[in-house]
Amino acid sequence: MSSRNQNGAKGSIPSLKTGPFERSVALTRLGVGAGAKIMAHSIANIFRGEIRRDDANREFYRRQAQVLADELGKLKGSVMKAGQMLSLYGQYFLPEEAVTVLSSLQDDTPPVDWKVVRPVLERALGRRRLQELEVDETPLAAASLGQVHRARRRTDGLELCVKIQYPGVADAIESDIRTLSRLLIMTRLTPRGLDITPVFNEVREMLHREVDYESERHFTETFAARLGDDPRFVVPRVIGEYCSDQVLTTSYEHGLNVRDARVRALDQSRRDRLGSAFLELFLTEFFDWGMVQSDPHFGNYRIRLGDDAEGDRFVLLDFGATRVFGRGFIDSYAEIVRGALARDRNRLKQGAVAIGLMQPGFPRAVVDAFAEMCELIVEPFAPAADERVPEALRTADGRYRWGASDLPMRASRMAAINALSVHFRVPPREIVFLHRRLAGVFIMLAALHCEVDGRDTLLQALGRAEERSPRQADD
Template identity: 30%
Template sequence: MRPSDRAARFFATSALAARVYLGYKAITLAEKRLGLKDPDQRRSRHHTDSARRLYGLAIRRQGLLIKFGQIVGSRPDLIPDEYIAVLSRLQDRVPPRPFGVIKRRIERQPFMEGRPLAEVFAEFDEQPIAAASLAQVHRARLHDGREVAVKVQYPGIESIVENDLRNIRFLLRILAKFERNLDFSPLIEEISLNVPLELDFINEGHNAEIIARNFEARARTRPAQLGEDGGGRGWAPVERGDVIVPRIVWEYSTRRVLVMEYLEGVKITDLEGLRGQGTDPQAVAQLVIDAYCEQLYLHGMFHADPHPGNLFVQPGPKLIMLDFGLCRQLDDKFRLGYARLVNAMLTWNIPNMIQGFLELGVKVRKPQDTAVYLELGRSFTEYGKEGRAYADPDIVAEANQRMSKAIRSNPITDIPREFLLIGRVVGLLSGLGAHLDSRVDMVRTIVPYTQAALEGAK
């Protein structure tokens, strides 16, 4: 990337970040000190303008700006509707690169051995079926008849991502000077570690195979939901194959091109499409939570990017998971410690909850003040209160208020990276729940998994 391009990218990103932040702060300040009469209308106009500007910047500059927009556009539980309406288009409707650029990228891969595209692929659709921040995907057919999806990384994207990471680090450090109760260093570290892994498609292919094996190897039973009496540690029969991962075609895959089995499905947030195939969105919401509980508490290896562009549904319902660039393997110590902590929070076992935070390495500025752990636990308990849906905006608002109060009173100084990635997953799942109007009962769903994990360790 040329120095002039780096500078232009930095100034464009910084200017928009300042405009969004300062504009919002100005409205809030005017409301408090000047008694502004129409703050909600002003905020709505500001959000709409900011969303359009962010979308335009992401489309022009691409790279991590698209990924950021995807995350924001996937959180209707947390982000204002004005942003969702605009930025949700970034999930799978990013303007693609010209086919000529993609064709040359493929033909330069070692497996091509100097051959033209037609000698390896009997058919290759020039129009991508999806385009995202780092790559785009084309449908194709091999000469042996297999239908495949071909994921091709954009040329030059590595230098763009490296530059964007520097900009993100800088902007978060500046923001931290104004929002002193927020420590962005763990987030900066997590982004810096994760993004390079997403650029390695060999790593993604191996992740996909591990996730697939974990689901295929599971027993024909899984934890039953809690009964009306609070029991339910038993196990209930479940049909296998309700989570589907595409098979990798290794002979045509490299760090920059990934060829995999092509799978048909309806996008998870397409409610009309789900109903059209006879699928109840509530059953989909339950399946998604079950799939992620199984990964987090039983497998230890989990898919960490469940935004709507990566999850599709077949009748049954069956969940198709795509894009395994961002996954994390939890060691047994953390997996079981996290299961104990969540189990303690959902059953409101205060001593075990405080001990759980300490054992997992969550540190605060005033270690002698354990009240902050209590507030953190309470925020999760409100979020998962029995009989309430995890996508309920009131629950999210309560959880955020609890969290903010806890952090203000005793800021967190250290938190394991695993918590950040799990937090990302929980946030994206909450966004999905809002799209699906989910009524999944989180206590009855999660507790059997945490108990199964702990019983399995005995």
């Protein structure tokens, strides 16, 4: 297990449980302990009043999720990544306390000792090739499936980032998924009667995709080619001679964390320019390319400051979570957005039915509730004169104050209410991952305290999508 250093940060993990059997035993032991706690909690609830019972339930869910998160963090690999995905899907069916705790797996990950990952690098590149590099044994970043080390090529001093996959993670995926699905039921974090098989099928597919470093290399090179002429963005260059199925090496690209004091100190116009570029990038990825980097973690983005606003650039990192969307899905989703912007609920419903979010026979009240949520989500893109947008969230000239908005909280509350409906269903996987990135866009613009009116940018993207639509061609 990991320890904490003198600064309170998590220390490195000295070894990994890489075998399916030992990983299964560790999780099963956790499940048995959870069963005993559930029994004790249920007995104690008999003697509690309603209010105390509700408080006790919330604390119980929080503790169960914390134990689960701690164990997943120690095991690393696919089981931990699955825990991250559960925090994403979980907003639709897990207790709020469990989602909050599991979300901590996104950015509180201890690294693995160099002695564990060095053999992977040596086998992948060969000793002679590895000797060409001077590798920093302290990782730049650690995640659930691998970690990144900074390196320098001895011959020319080229600065590199070497992403190394943890040993055994690819082989453990199937066993991890089976064990974790059972564990989630044993800890009673999922509602009774809810079939979570589709969720785990999606998690399984996602995990296989994220350990496919050849695919990640392809998407990195594709993004680099498509953004090569756009001075607002930097994509690392893949260094092919130091890549394999378990190692991905790219050029090291410097930049500042989004929350760095030097970024916060930028004047409003420079922050707005950065935010506008970030918003436009997302809309281009989805509506034009049908190819979206769906992991919005701040660790995947850096800001490189120039001498002025024209020189400021986003550095884009880690394309392992890139998802490809079919044109039919894009067209149907575009109809939902158009319907929400125009307050046209029939159009909105048609898009939702086509995408699988609802059935044609749903009651009007269910359709209206869904439409109200969609109309709320597009609040930043409403016309400047729209009186439904809180006055405090508009500048004098009609720009949206992203940093002052509580829109994510309002939308989450409305989504939670809608989830209580008997007509509720876990959204299609495309929606879950698209909205993951969409939420990341909002958080990015909020972190930059942008004052940006993105309506025209969105309308232009919708117009381009309509031009590409096969339906338009058929008409």
